[in-house]
Amino acid sequence: MVKIAQISCGTEYSGVQKEIEKAASTFGAEIVIPETDIDYIDEAYEKFGFNCASSGIRLMIARAMSIVEGKSDADAVFIATCFRCAEGALVRNEVRRFIQQNTRLPVVTYSFTERTKADELFIRMEALVTTVARKSILAREKQEGLTLGVDSGSTTTKVVLMENNEVIGTGWLPTTDVVGCTNDGIAQAMEGTGYSMDDIEGMGVTGYGRLTIGKKMEAELIQEELSVNSKGAVYLAGHQKGEATVLDIGGMDNKVITVNDGIPDNFTMGGICAGASGRFLEITARRLGADISELGPMAIKGNYKNALLNSYCIVFGIQDLVTSLAAGGSKEDVAAAACHSVAEQVYEQQLQEIDVREPLIQVGGTSLIEGLVEAVSDVLGGIDVIVPEYSQYIGAVGSALLVSGLGKRQE
Amino acid sequence: MKVAIFPPNSLILADLIERRGHKALVLQNEIRKKVKDPEIDSPPFNLTEEDPIKGLKYAAIEVPSGVRGRMSIFGPLIEEAEAAIIMDEAPFGFGCIxxxxTNELCVFYLRKRGIPTLELKYPKTKDETTELVNKINTFLDSLEENNG
Structure with a gap:
């Protein structure tokens, strides 16, 4: 059984301890609390060097030290503190870094509220458990042979065919029936390559529909999107070592993943407001009489400061943009304002929950909108944003990469 | 009299209070009630999502859930208290939540109650300890007298 060491403050008083344990046990793991005694807390605290007022936070430091010094046994680490606790957030991040720098253990962090339920933690626990159980697969940095990757997303299905470390075919279509869409996507990816399903060595699947597709098509790898997208992003960006942040502003929801050496260690996902999604940009493009693919170049030429936007809302914000156009504002300025609005809201709703690490690798369909990429960089103080080639196929590429070496169909 | 203590789980302070014939309002008794409740299964303290929500009476929604969860247990004790003893700068072993x-908020609420309150600094020497115990006893005895 995979042992996940819990390093946390406030879980027992927030009523979420049981949810954490339930989430771990769902994926065949058990939560263990690292050993410490009172004298060791002071000793570890002094050694660590972070002055903090809460004894619960000091205990976190001692537990982290206990793991690093080999006094406690664990396969993975889950670090959690209360949402909105500044001291907790600072130490959570420093303890995460401390463990990553001094051990090879996978780490996942989380800030919880009393509303945190086990299913919100599932993807994190699954990622931790698979990182432990599939260490050798996640260490893969090069695709070999002929493999197929499928990302069966909630909005779109993406497929890539890879051969000897190169993407040779792609398929993309809106998701309706998951199996039917996957078959059509595969046909698109195979087209013109001269290959058929009989030629591939292995198939990897990820995304919401992964279990259905994986079972139906006997995929060699069925993996949650956290590990797969991280791996796909750092692989395509040529940044497999060190820290990075992966940002996917989706059509319906947004994901932000922080990674260390290609392994995910924190994740936040939001999807309650269309104003912070690609949908806002689709509507803007429609109002401008432009195709979504034209919005990015248009926004690059504009200045968002010239189009007044008083609301992030998809209804009221769009109304403001229309008013701006009616007052003689240019389409370019309006396009830039729309991109800036989405970037700002993603920042306010999500990026602030996570420690953004450079470089930021922007992926997903919206990463093709240059104006949005520029706005994200601007909102984050001009940080380095990388949009790799095939950024919209990140999950499919990650699946094709990770399954390479696992597929035995040609033997 | 009912005497609240800070730290709210200090066994030494609770013992001194009981010895002088008062009732110590300690955290352990409240947790005991929770863990004995067969209706709830949320180890280790049987606190659930409802408890931090109850804590909204003492701290607003922007305050972390851990503070509100703690306040949901300690807050009612502060309200019930007729006197209080606050020990500042105590090490973890003396009592700690x-x-x-939460510590800052608890001490503030205790002071705001306007009940007889004894505030002390954790002793560093044997003499200071003896003096501290005497102060506590004198305070507790004076409560009895004040109470008639």
């Missing part, structure tokens, strides 16, 4: 922000 883990969160500095």
């Amino acid at each position: 883990g969160c500095a922000r």
Whole structure:
């Protein structure tokens, strides 16, 4: 059984301890609390060097030290503190870094509220458990042979065919029936390559529909999107070592993943407001009489400061943009304002929950909108944003990469 | 009289209070009630999502859930208290609820109650300890007298 060491403050008083344990046990793991005694807390605290007022936070430091010094046994680490606790957030991040720098253990962090339920933690626990159980697969940095990757997303299905470390075919279509869409996507990816399903060595699947597709098509790898997208992003960006942040502003929801050496260690996902999604940009493009693919170049030429936007809302914000156009504002300025609005809201709703690490690798369909990429960089103080080639196929590429070496169909 | 203590789980302070014939309002009794409740299964303290929500009476929604969860247990004790003893700068072994922000809020609410309150600094020497115990006893005895 995979042992996940819990390093946390406030879980027992927030009523979420049981949810954490339930989430771990769902994926065949058990939560263990690292050993410490009172004298060791002071000793570890002094050694660590972070002055903090809460004894619960000091205990976190001692537990982290206990793991690093080999006094406690664990396969993975889950670090959690209360949402909105500044001291907790600072130490959570420093303890995460401390463990990553001094051990090879996978780490996942989380800030919880009393509303945190086990299913919100599932993807994190699954990622931790698979990182432990599939260490050798996640260490893969090069695709070999002929493999197929499928990302069966909630909005779109993406497929890539890879051969000897190169993407040779792609398929993309809106998701309706998951199996039917996957078959059509595969046909698109195979087209013109001269290959058929009989030629591939292995198939990897990820995304919401992964279990259905994986079972139906006997995929060699069925993996949650956290590990797969991280791996796909750092692989395509040529940044497999060190820290990075992966940002996917989706059509319906947004994901932000922080990674260390290609392994995910924190994740936040939001999807309650269309104003912070690609949908806002689709509507803007429609109002401008432009195709979504034209919005990015248009926004690059504009200045968002010239189009007044008083609301992030998809209804009221769009109304403001229309008013701006009616007052003689240019389409370019309006396009830039729309991109800036989405970037700002993603920042306010999500990026602030996570420690953004450079470089930021922007992926997903919206990463093709240059104006949005520029706005994200601007909102984050001009940080380095990388949009790799095939950024919209990140999950499919990650699946094709990770399954390479696992597929035995040609033997 | 009912005497609240800070730290709210200090066994030494609770013992001194009981010895002088008062009732110590300690955290352990409240947790005991929770863990004995067969209706709830949320180890280790049987606190659930409802408890931090109850804590909204003492701290607003922007305050972390851990502070509100703690306040949901300690807050009612502060309200029930007729007197209080606050020990400042105590080490973990003396009693501790883990969160500095909750500590600040608890002490503030105790002071705001306007009940007889004895505030002390944790002793560093044997003489200071003897003096501290005497102060506590004198305070507790004076409560009895004040109470008639």
